[in-house]
Amino acid sequence: MRSYLAEFSVISPRSLDEALWALKQRPAPAPIAGGTDLMVLLNAGQLPPGAYLNLHSIPELRRPIEFVNGEACFGALTTYADARRHPEIRKRLPMLCLAAREIGALQIQSRGTWAGNIVNASPAADGVPALMAYDAAVELSSASGVRSVALADFYSGYKQTARRPDELVTAIRIPVPEKEAVQYYRKVGTRKFQAISKVLLAGIMVLGKDRRIKKIRLVYASVMPYTYRARAVEAVLEGRVPDGAAIKAAVAALRSELKPIDDVRSTAAYRLRVACNLLEEFLSASSPSRGEARRG
Amino acid sequence: MSRAVSDTPIRRSSDTSQFKSVGKNPPRKESREKVTGKAKYIDDLTFEGCLYGKTVRSTIPRGKIKKITFEPGVPWEEFTVVTAKDIPGKNVVALIEMDQPFLVETEIRHMAEPIALIAHPDKGLVEKALTKVRVEYEELPAIFTIDESLSGRNIQRGRDNVFKKYHIQKGDPAPVFSRPAIVVIEGEYWTGPQEQLYIEPNGVAAVATPDGVTVWGSMQCPFYVQKGLKPLFNLPDDKIRVIYCVTGGGFGGKEEYPTLPAAHAALLSWKAGGRPVKIIYDRMEDMWATTKRHPCRTRVKTAFAKDGKLLALQVDATMDGGAYLTLSSVVLSRGTLHAFGPYACDHVTIDTRAVFTNSPPYGAFRGFGAPQTIFPLELHMDRAADRLGIEPHELRLKNILHKGDTMATGQKMEDEMDIEGILKKAMTESRYLEKRKSHREHNRTASPVKKGIGLSLFFHGAGFTGSGEVFLDSRAGLEITPAGTVRILTANTEIGQGSFTTHSQIVAEALRIPYEMIEVAPPDTAVVPNSGPTVASRTCMIVGELLRRAADDLRDLLIRSSGLSNNGYGPDEFRRAASAHAEKNGVTRVYAKYKPPAGIHWDDQTYTGSAYGAYAWACYVCDLETDLTTYQVEVKDFVAVQEVGRVIHPVIAGGQIEGGVAQALGWALYENVVLKQGVMQNTQLTNYILPTTADTPPIRVFFYENPYPNGPYGAKGLGELPMDGPAPAVASAVAFSLGGKFISSIPILPENICEILK
Numbered sequence A: 001m002r003s004y005l006a007e008f009s010v011i012s013p014r015s016l017d018e019a020l021w022a023l024k025q026r027p028a029p030a031p032i033a034g035g036t037d038l039m040v041l042l043n044a045g046q047l048p049p050g051a052y053l054n055l056h057s058i059p060e061l062r063r064p065i066e067f068v069n070g071e072a073c074f075g076a077l078t079t080y081a082d083a084r085r086h087p088e089i090r091k092r093l094p095m096l097c098l099a100a101r102e103i104g105a106l107q108i109q110s111r112g113t114w115a116g117n118i119v120n121a122s123p124a125a126d127g128v129p130a131l132m133a134y135d136a137a138v139e140l141s142s143a144s145g146v147r148s149v150a151l152a153d154f155y156s157g158y159k160q161t162a163r164r165p166d167e168l169v170t171a172i173r174i175p176v177p178e179k180e181a182v183q184y185y186r187k188v189g190t191r192k193f194q195a196i197s198k199v200l201l202a203g204i205m206v207l208g209k210d211r212r213i214k215k216i217r218l219v220y221a222s223v224m225p226y227t228y229r230a231r232a233v234e235a236v237l238e239g240r241v242p243d244g245a246a247i248k249a250a251v252a253a254l255r256s257e258l259k260p261i262d263d264v265r266s267t268a269a270y271r272l273r274v275a276c277n278l279l280e281e282f283l284s285a286s287s288p289s290r291g292e293a294r295r296g
Numbered sequence B: 001m002s003r004a005v006s007d008t009p010i011r012r013s014s015d016t017s018q019f020k021s022v023g024k025n026p027p028r029k030e031s032r033e034k035v036t037g038k039a040k041y042i043d044d045l046t047f048e049g050c051l052y053g054k055t056v057r058s059t060i061p062r063g064k065i066k067k068i069t070f071e072p073g074v075p076w077e078e079f080t081v082v083t084a085k086d087i088p089g090k091n092v093v094a095l096i097e098m099d100q101p102f103l104v105e106t107e108i109r110h111m112a113e114p115i116a117l118i119a120h121p122d123k124g125l126v127e128k129a130l131t132k133v134r135v136e137y138e139e140l141p142a143i144f145t146i147d148e149s150l151s152g153r154n155i156q157r158g159r160d161n162v163f164k165k166y167h168i169q170k171g172d173p174a175p176v177f178s179r180p181a182i183v184v185i186e187g188e189y190w191t192g193p194q195e196q197l198y199i200e201p202n203g204v205a206a207v208a209t210p211d212g213v214t215v216w217g218s219m220q221c222p223f224y225v226q227k228g229l230k231p232l233f234n235l236p237d238d239k240i241r242v243i244y245c246v247t248g249g250g251f252g253g254k255e256e257y258p259t260l261p262a263a264h265a266a267l268l269s270w271k272a273g274g275r276p277v278k279i280i281y282d283r284m285e286d287m288w289a290t291t292k293r294h295p296c297r298t299r300v301k302t303a304f305a306k307d308g309k310l311l312a313l314q315v316d317a318t319m320d321g322g323a324y325l326t327l328s329s330v331v332l333s334r335g336t337l338h339a340f341g342p343y344a345c346d347h348v349t350i351d352t353r354a355v356f357t358n359s360p361p362y363g364a365f366r367g368f369g370a371p372q373t374i375f376p377l378e379l380h381m382d383r384a385a386d387r388l389g390i391e392p393h394e395l396r397l398k399n400i401l402h403k404g405d406t407m408a409t410g411q412k413m414e415d416e417m418d419i420e421g422i423l424k425k426a427m428t429e430s431r432y433l434e435k436r437k438s439h440r441e442h443n444r445t446a447s448p449v450k451k452g453i454g455l456s457l458f459f460h461g462a463g464f465t466g467s468g469e470v471f472l473d474s475r476a477g478l479e480i481t482p483a484g485t486v487r488i489l490t491a492n493t494e495i496g497q498g499s500f501t502t503h504s505q506i507v508a509e510a511l512r513i514p515y516e517m518i519e520v521a522p523p524d525t526a527v528v529p530n531s532g533p534t535v536a537s538r539t540c541m542i543v544g545e546l547l548r549r550a551a552d553d554l555r556d557l558l559i560r561s562s563g564l565s566n567n568g569y570g571p572d573e574f575r576r577a578a579s580a581h582a583e584k585n586g587v588t589r590v591y592a593k594y595k596p597p598a599g600i601h602w603d604d605q606t607y608t609g610s611a612y613g614a615y616a617w618a619c620y621v622c623d624l625e626t627d628l629t630t631y632q633v634e635v636k637d638f639v640a641v642q643e644v645g646r647v648i649h650p651v652i653a654g655g656q657i658e659g660g661v662a663q664a665l666g667w668a669l670y671e672n673v674v675l676k677q678g679v680m681q682n683t684q685l686t687n688y689i690l691p692t693t694a695d696t697p698p699i700r701v702f703f704y705e706n707p708y709p710n711g712p713y714g715a716k717g718l719g720e721l722p723m724d725g726p727a728p729a730v731a732s733a734v735a736f737s738l739g740g741k742f743i744s745s746i747p748i749l750p751e752n753i754c755e756i757l758k
């Protein structure tokens, strides 16, 4: 432990109001949910000393997963294990379960939260792409009110998010996709489990009766400085039948759209190549000649 | 002669019916304490008034210290601070050479080099204080690669930056290469550094006063620490006491290194007037600052006859030693002596060198140089097979050593050995031939998943190299307790490899008493004799044999003096005789001293003779898949067949093989030490990637037993062997899966496969 604990304090509010009021202080105390990102920094001596806001003491935030109006609703403290265990999530939002089972191992899954994954804003966050592919929205609460931001609009740069320091994520709303939607999820990590992603693709595609693509979402982790929705590729594909020519065009578009990162975990060249391969795998699995997506 | 111990995955000695303990699987001596949490690792020990120490380390690879400033922000007056000026004796680590300081005086030679020490009773405050020490430097140009070191442009060590060189010559390869009708194949190979990654990081505690120094710690070799500390404090042997604590793994990483933190803790304690001081590295410091496996570049040149007969072999290997010699010369020696493989060849030259760079010193790691030279040769054999159009196993069969052949060192193979049998067993168990055929067919389909299978054939010499065991002059002993049981006295540490257990089995067998009547004294230099370091696959074979001999003497003693029957006795009779003896004579200890086996001669000048008393032989087969969507390799099946003399404890032996294979798969496929300015960058387990159980295939272990006359009940060394063979088998199987595209450096990461398929 490289931090000097005497320089840290934790506020444990008894209600959401109290928490939101505490967040009005300057500097605002950073919320601590599962702590699975923050504690790593604390151990490494990289967490700024100061006050932290414990979310576990807030009764309003500890609510189970609910389904309301065709949307799943996660609370601030919903964990990966909560999602994995939920039969409706497994059935209707399967990519969330696939994501959850490949995040850390059981300890992290039982402790880490979806909201923490979103706010931590790591480009390698594994929970975010599936949520984004499902068009999830983030509910942000502060003492001055509640607002909702589409997850796809939440990030603007490396560790840049739409959240203000005085805001808490209080819910994540995830619309259940069309029954016929084809879903694809593949995490390419440094090893099978307990791995940080080098490339990840969460994809969802709805084909019309004419086999043309009505809707498509392609979300990558770990290739750009933040979770990245490949909108230009989506635009290329929308309205087309996912045949060989369409796949080629999509891969070409992806190649010019992505500017992958180079870091200790992998190289830009590898990321680009694998990102293209995954796209091809997804699209060809749902092309007219082939069956279902290999995962999802 | 040889026979398989088991035909199913792992390990039951078949016919050891003449033995009561050897070949059986009694519960490990230390396991109850470990699983109940009673075992005390160094950080579990509490010391009254303890200070916590931290090491201020260099953040440049080379230069001079201009100034050290202790900036405000912490109450410095409460701290104990040590710099080189405070050292009472000599500021050098006593190892092979005296070249490495405990604390830098003026010149820094690598990143993370210790400069100063600080200690305080509040652990957290020491962490904060560490960020308040500012060192100003005058930077000097540094060298980080083998090529830079040998370029002659920046000489920092001797005349040529070369720590040590070896040359082995058998016949004369040069003229063979110009013979007609031969096939010459050349290749360059690279093996990267590897972190030992014991579960428990390095840690020590010390109390030091002019009356004496006591050190407790996580370590492999208490007497190395003792030797290292003597000149530092100008104290004699008996004033420096080193006590082994339960140790969470070593793999060589706690062979020479613990002397540094031990000295640091002792210096702080000395300065603090004898207050106990603990220094426990966290994972990041341990990975950043401590030793790794030596990286090695090897060039291999071979001449083959068209039919695959190996006519000439030239190997040229260069290891990066880092900034101080430490153990590099002996690591290099072992690398040199494993560079020619289990093949008969009339014309061989081996040239090796270890060179200086401004990296933290590379150090001991399971295999100790051998994996680095076995990888190139074995992969080269596969490339040669490919070129010659001969199946890899046939090329090997054509060239393997047989009884009566000589190795490159001139050592004549006199023992019964059956390398061919081992190879064939591995092929049968892995269905090698069948899979080569079916994989080839599969790889012609459109599937993005390609399959590969590869094998390696190799040996590992057990014990110290050449005359090393003679110089060690080891002693081991047995003590009779008042209760009439027997206590083992050796300096050999239990680091997870099971040595307390196998030693107890050997002694129980020799004394013909139950295993439960044997206990093991914790290695403490004040209590045990110096039976040599716990390294080099020597603990069971060499020290075990000393114990067996001591046990013979002890039994004779009790027969002579305490009425133990010469014609067999039960445990109670032994107990009575032993306790009667202890009562009458007080503490009784019997020691045995190392004697070299007859016929073992080694010439250090010419590098000829019997490099090792015993060799373990093995053939490993790796079956894997390469996914061309992600370029990831998944090992599906692994077969490890070896001949290791007598297997003393089949479960422990099997565990050693499985663990070693897993560790070597890590080296081959995952573990990438990212260096910047000579020092590791990825110092966390999130970015230094070890395979987990999910990435590790079933490892099927088969033992052949061919008892070695000079080992206890025939045992030879086996701890390092499994580190040698997996990497070349993996690389060969990857090449197969890629349709013959060889990748000659490890680790083979998905990025490398992606690159080669561009």
Ligand SMILES: Cc1cc2nc3c(=O)[nH]c(=O)nc-3n(C[C@H](O)[C@H](O)[C@H](O)COP(=O)(O)OP(=O)(O)OC[C@H]3O[C@@H](n4cnc5c(N)ncnc54)[C@H](O)[C@@H]3O)c2cc1C
Pocket (backbone or CB within 6 Å): A030, A031, A032, A033, A034, A035, A036, A037, A038, A039, A040, A055, A076, A102, A103, A104, A105, A108, A111, A112, A113, A114, A115, A116, A117, A118, A119, A120, A124, A125, A126, A127, A167, A168, A169, A170, A194, A195, A196
């Ligand atoms: C061993 C290990 C393995 C891991 N494996 C993975 C993996 O495979 N994939 C992966 O993506 N991640 C992984 N992680 C990272 C981490 O577990 C996840 O990012 C997790 O979702 C973080 O959630 P948390 O609740 O623990 O966040 P915390 O650490 O509590 O917080 C993270 C950040 O979010 C903020 N925050 C938390 N909750 C809220 C809220 N309600 N409103 C506003 N801000 C908030 C905090 O202030 C902080 O900035 C791993 C971590 C560890 C230690």
